[in-house]
Amino acid sequence: MRQRIIRISLGILLCILPILGYGAYRFSVLDSLLAPLTSSTSRDPFESQYSKILLDRNGELLSVFLNPNEQWHLKSTQPVPQKLQIAVLEYEDKRFLSHIGVDPIAIVRTLRDNLSRSKRAGASTITMQVAKFLNAKPRTYKNKIDEIFYALRLEHLYTKDEILQMYLNNASYGRNIIGYSGALLLYFGLEPAHSQQLTWAQAALLAVLPNAPGLINLEKNPKALENKRNALLQHLYNKGYFSYEILSLALSEPLPRQLQYRTNLAPHLALRLMKESKDTNPPPAILHSTIDRQIQQRFESRAKQYATILQKDGITNLSALLVDTQSKEVLAYVGSQDFLDIQNYGQIDGILALRSPGSTLKPLLYALSIDEGLIAPYSKLIDVPMFFGTFAPQNASKKYYGLISAQSALEKSLNVPFVRLLQEYGYEKFFFTLKDILRFSDTNYTRYGLSLILGTKEMSVEQIAKIYLGLGNYGVFEDLHYRCDERFSNKRFVSEGSAYLTLRAMEQLARVGLENLHKDKKIFAWKSGTSYGLKDAWAAGTSPRYTLVVWVGNFTGEPNANLFGARSAGRLLFELLGELEGLDLDFRAQGVQSIKLDSLTGYRLTPELESLDVPMLQTLYPVDALPLRPSPFIKVFWSDAQGKELNSLDSGFENAKQTWSLQLPTNVLYYYDTQHINIASHLRAVSKQNRVLKFIYPTDGLKIIEPIDFEGKQNLIVRLANLKNQKFFFYVDSQMLPTPQSTSFNLTLTPGMHNLYIIGEDGTQDSVSFEIVR
Incomplete structure (x- = not known):
């Protein structure tokens, strides 16, 4: 026997020189496999093979997806649990920490045993197995030699900890489970962040599974696998790694009987971030998000419950986005009522879907108008049926107040005062301010005109959240953060004082049901919105701690008579807020000063008005705003x-x-x-x-498209104000017509330019010129 071993050793020595030459060639092959590492931030050559994982802000698992090979191939970046490291090294490679990637003693022993015994054994080290994972080929002597040289090269490029991590991340654990992190999750329900909690029995099982391909099926060979696990546990006890009491507990621990599957959290965000990162080379396997898993879980559960209530009214979809107001980090991302609700299009990401925002833009216009010196909170605005060219907005309630304060108009979400305010502010200026804040590509502001403030430009939940987040940060706007390492530039669009006054006004909005009783305890400045045609219901708001936006409707765009912002979306918004803490903080008064207003109309009290003893009141007004205009x-x-x-x-x-x-x-x-x-x-x-006899509609210079009757003529409704109810004479294109019996009447006119003229018995007169087109 001794002579046989000597002959084998001489044979190995005689092969050294050709093998070394061959090894130099194989080094170049391995370097080509590892070449991407030199141009990538990742040192893991297996990066592209892993399943995609989304983690929350604390490293907790949110979502995991099968890799392209339909495998649960989870990568772990956590330190290898000490128990698992000990078990694997004792079972697989006792000299791993000391050898250079190849264990000569094991090779000689294996050659001896293979020549003297019928049962074949291997001499692969952990490093050699990593090389085999990297360059998978059939088991032959030539490929085994390749593994030796690959292992030597790997030992040169990586630390022992990195090599052990790569082995455990890529070893097979049965079925379609690759990597110990996936095995921990699916066999034991232990998530990657809690891998240090595994038991000795679990560590021993994970150590023997990759080395027992015939026993790797837990359902078919549980007893044989248990015997191998227990043998390793006995060996570890004999080596002094734990006490007899722990050994007894470990031996009695049952094997897992079935896989423990889990439901993904924030799947819409996971798919979104995966898509956004696909151009990274290589795409990262693990995505770290800003989501708070506990909040996300509660929000998804609450949304699913609320969806069942909505479905009774024929409303099938919803979405919600929660942001930390101070850090701008997204804490919860609910893309739909249920990602798995295929029938109701649950896989659509409602956070990104463009929908009519209804009245949710009014607070921004309110704040910008204060900065422009157009209004203060107590400034009176006109609220009567009005025509803006051919555009005749109506309040949703069909109720008008004549004159109403700007703050009350915001609280009641009145349309007419805000359309007129947009006209004074400039709809093109407001459009491009929105464009600067949200950075959308659209430049066609004339397409929306004054109806822009009523939601004719579609926006996403994400965009509305950015607007309210900016107000919550006292006028400084910034993109939302979905990853912990994201940082964006910010810009001020609204003064501190104007944002504060807007937030104070929004705090006063009526809430749904019993929520009105909790305004002092649950501080939240919010606004509801309902799109034209009852297709979208919104509720959006902010506080010093959180910013939350909720959308309710149908992804199909189907209208529903039960869709109202305050009721449909507002109720969900406050239910979600009920899942949070820290809503007792109020906004701080900053960037404001005290100024004098006339108490009758709420505009700046000029020295001239003050000298004439016009009634006065004092109020807060932004330090950085333009001077408030005098009363019109x-x-x-x-x-x-x-x-x-x-x-x-x-x-x-x-x-x-x-x-x-x-x-x-x-x-x-x-x-x-x-x-x-x-x-x-x-x-x-x-x-x-301000004449006592005046045309209300049409207005001067108007271009009107009116329906054509059977004779090819077009009908026009004329409205005029006759405040003294006096007699008057009425002319159309210089031709006097019989005096109408009402202040609202029809005219039948041909297409082209026309002139209306009216004169009263007191000499008051008014005229308008307009064009009727087909």
């Missing part, structure tokens, strides 16, 4: 002792005194008159600019 409803003039207005050419002007009066616009007085409100006192103060 208060006129200062010179008058005689009877209060008649005089000018410098009138007799008795030398005795005139300066005074003021509240002068409401004709359309406001007309509305009050239709509501049977006494306007006599206002008529005495009507100026020449």
Whole structure:
């Protein structure tokens, strides 16, 4: 026997030189396999083979997907659990930490045993097995030699810890499970972040599984596999790794009987981040998100429960996005009512879907208008039926208030005051401010016009969240963070003071049901929105701690009479807020100063008005805003002792005194008159600019497209204000027509330019020119 061993050893020595030459060639082959590592941030050559995993902010598992080979091939970046390391090294490669990738002692022993025994044995080290995983080929002597040289090269490129990690991440554990992290999850329900909690029995089982291909099926060979596990446990006990008590407990621990599958959390976000990272070379196997798993789990559960209520009303879909207001990190991402609800298109990501935002843009216009000096919270806005060219917006409630404060108009979500405010602010300027904030590609602002503020430009939940997040950060806007390592630049679009005043106004909005009783305990500045045609219901808001946006509707775009922002989406919003803590913090007053307003209309009290004893109030106004404009409803003039207005050419002007009066616009007085409100006192103060006889519609310079009758003529509805109910004469294109019996009547006109003229018995007159087109 001794002579046989000597002959074998001499044979090995005689082969050294050719093998070394062959090895140099194989080094170059291995380097080509490892070449991507030199141009990549990843040192793992198996990176492209792993299943994609999404982790939360604390390293907790959210979602995991099969790899392209339909395998659960999970990569772990956590340190190898000490128990598993000990078990694997004792079972697979006792000299792993000391050898150079190849174990000569094991090779000689294997050659001896293979020549002297019928049962074949291998001498592969852990490093050689990694080489085999990397360059998988049939088991032959030539390929075994390749593995030796690959192992030597791997030992040069990687640390022992990295090699052991690669082995455990790529070893087969039965079925379609590759890698110990997947085995921990599917066999024991132990997630990667908690891998250090595995028991000695679990560690021993994972150590023997890759080395027992015939026993790897837990269902078919449980007893044989248990015997191998127990033998390893006995060996570890004999080596002094644990006490007899632990050995007894480990031996009595049952084998897993079935796989423990789990439901993915935040699957829409996982798929989104996977798609966004596919151009990375190689694409990362593990994606670290900002999601808070506990919140995500509660939100998904609550959304699924709420969806069952909605479905009774024929509403099938919803989505919700929660953001940490301070860090801008997304904490919960609910793309639909249930990702697995195939029948109701649950796999559509509602966070990215573009829908009509309804009234959710009004707070931004409110804040920008304050900064522009157009309004303060108490400033009165006109709220009557109005025409803006051919656009005639209506309040959702069909109720109008004549004059109403800007803050109340926001609280009640009135459409007419905000359309007129957008007209004053400039719809093109508002459009491009939105474009700067959200960075969308659309540039066609004329497509939306004044209807922009009512939601005619479609937006996503993500975009609305960005707007409310900016308000919650006192006017500084920034992109949302979905990954912990993301950092974006920010920009101020709204002053601190204007944002604060907007938030205070939004806090006062009525809530659904009993939520109104918790305004002091649950601080949240919010706004609801309902799209035209009842297709989309929104609720969005912010607090010093959280920003939350909810959308409810049908992904198919189907309208539903039960869809209302405050009720359908608002109820869900406050149910989700009920899952959170830290909503007792209020917004801080910052960037504001005290200014004087006239208490009648809520605009700047000029020194002139103050000297005339116009009633005053003090309020907060942004330090960085433009000066608030004086009231458009208060006129200062010179008058005689009877209060008649005089000018410098009138007799008795030398005795005139300066005074003021509240002068409401004709359309406001007309509305009050239709509501049977006494306007006599206002008529005495009507100026020449606000006529008592005036066309309400059509307006001057208007281009009108009206329906054509059977004779090819077009019908036009004319509305005029006759505040004194006086007799008047009416002309169409210089031709006098019989005096209409009502202030609203029809005219049948041919296409082309037309002129309407009216003159009253007191000499008041008005005229408009417009065009009718087919």
